[in-house]
Amino acid sequence: MEFNFSNVDNTIASEMTKSTGYQADERFYELKKDENGNGAAVIRFLPSEIFEDGSMSTVKKLYRYNVRGQGNAFLAIWSPANAGLKDPIHERWEKLWRQGKKEEARRYARTERYIANIKVLKDAKNPENVGKIFLLNISKTLMEKISALTTPSKEDQALGKTPKPLFNPMDGYNFLYTAKKGATGLISYQDSDIVGDRCAIYASTEEAVNEIKEKCYKLSEWDNPEIYMSYEDIEAELQRIEGTQISEEPTTQTAESFAKQEVSVAPETLQTQSPTADLDNLISSLGK
Numbered sequence: 336m337e338f339n340f341s342n343v344d345n346t347i348a349s350e351m352t353k354s355t356g357y358q359a360d361e362r363f364y365e366l367k368k369d370e371n372g373n374g375a376a377v378i379r380f381l382p383s384e385i386f387e388d389g390s391m392s393t394v395k396k397l398y399r400y401n402v403r404g405q406g407n408a409f410l411a412i413w414s415p416a417n418a419g420l421k422d423p424i425h426e427r428w429e430k431l432w433r434q435g436k437k438e439e440a441r442r443y444a445r446t447e448r449y450i451a452n453i454k455v456l457k458d459a460k461n462p463e464n465v466g467k468i469f470l471l472n473i474s475k476t477l478m479e480k481i482s483a484l485t486t487p488s489k490e491d492q493a494l495g496k497t498p499k500p501l502f503n504p505m506d507g508y509n510f511l512y513t514a515k516k517g518a519t520g521l522i523s524y525q526d527s528d529i530v531g532d533r534c535a536i537y538a539s540t541e542e543a544v545n546e547i548k549e550k551c552y553k554l555s556e557w558d559n560p561e562i563y564m565s566y567e568d569i570e571a572e573l574q575r576i577e578g579t580q581i582s583e584e585p586t587t588q589t590a591e592s593f594a595k596q597e598v599s600v601a602p603e604t605l606q607t608q609s610p611t612a613d614l615d616n617l618i619s620s621l622g623k
Contacts, residue, residue: 340503340540343382343391362552364453364469367460372516377457377509379536380481380501381468382547383554393502394478395554398445400424404576412572414445415563423570449473451502452551454536456509468550471512477524484529504543505535 368374382391398414402424416422424443431440453471455464473481487496500507508529517523537543556562564572 339389340382340391340505340507340543341500343393343500343502360470362470364455364464364471366512366514367458368514368522369460372514372520372522374460374514376455376459376461376464376512377530378453378455378471378512379504379507379509380471381452381454381504381551382502383452383551385544385547391502392554393451394473395450395557397448397450397557399448400443400445402443402573402576404573405578408576410569410572410576412564412569413557415560415566415569418558418560418563420560420563421566423566424573427573447475449475449478450554450557452547452554454504456536468546468552470552474524477527480525480527499529500533501529504537504547505540506533508533509536 364378366374366376380393382393383395384392386392397417399412400414401409401411403409410424412424414422414425416425425445428440428443428445431437431443449472451471451473452468454468455466458464481501483491484499485501486498501510509531511528511530512524513526513528514522514524515526535543537546
């Protein structure tokens with residue numbers, strides 16, 4: 336089988352899947368941390384899909400909410416705008432933002448997240464994960480670091496930095512995925528970086544292609560409107576957490592109404608785009 340992975344990192348895409356929310360979804364990788372909040376594992380990024388024309392998708396950009404209500408109640412869902420649907424939470428944010436109530440608006444701000452397929456190569460705290468393929472939930476700041484590695488800016492290239500293939504399973508780099516607790520108590524993954532020399536993690540291209548096709552999760556599933564909570568259901572959940580019914584636990588989606596992440600920017604920059612436009616813009620932004 337002939338397949339060329341050489342330009343896979345030039346197709347870092349914006350594409351994602353159905354579940355109960357990534358924290359409870361066994362398809363998503365969870366790095367086990369010690370009592371100090373630190374942890375590390377060696378992973379390899381993989382394309383999610385290989386298409387008939389030889390192109391590949393690698394990363395999906397999504398928005399997610401974590402809206403706090405009264406008491407311990409809060410709503411943690413993926414934005415239906417990911418599939419081009421109306422989004423009542425964003426509508427609240429936009430209205431408040433335009434009224435100049437920015438502090439209140441931040442309660443409804445959505446987080447920018449990225450999803451990619453990974454293969455776990457080393458995991459000392461959870462050795463049973465080694466060899467398995469998972470989805471990885473990536474923050475905007477870590478995605479920027481990954482982008483700088485795969486597509487350095489012209490200025491960085493002029494200083495000698497070269498593109499580092501991260502999504503090439505036959506001639507790429509392993510990635511040390513590292514968690515550290517900062518002075519504020521928050522967990523940061525900013526120390527994550529490539530590790531070792533370029534290498535293959537499969538014995539042949541055929542083996543790599545077969546495993547990607549059979550075991551990697553299709554990120555395009557996140558474009559399916561049916562996996563998101565309805566506009567009315569989200570409105571009802573907002574009223575519940577802000578009313579008298581207080582939940583002891585975070586609200587997450589059920590498997591049947593899944594894809595329900597926090598960027599606080601001007602409303603006009605958060606317009607829903609077609610998959611093609613979104614892909615073009617993300618590829619362009621990763622090269623800046």
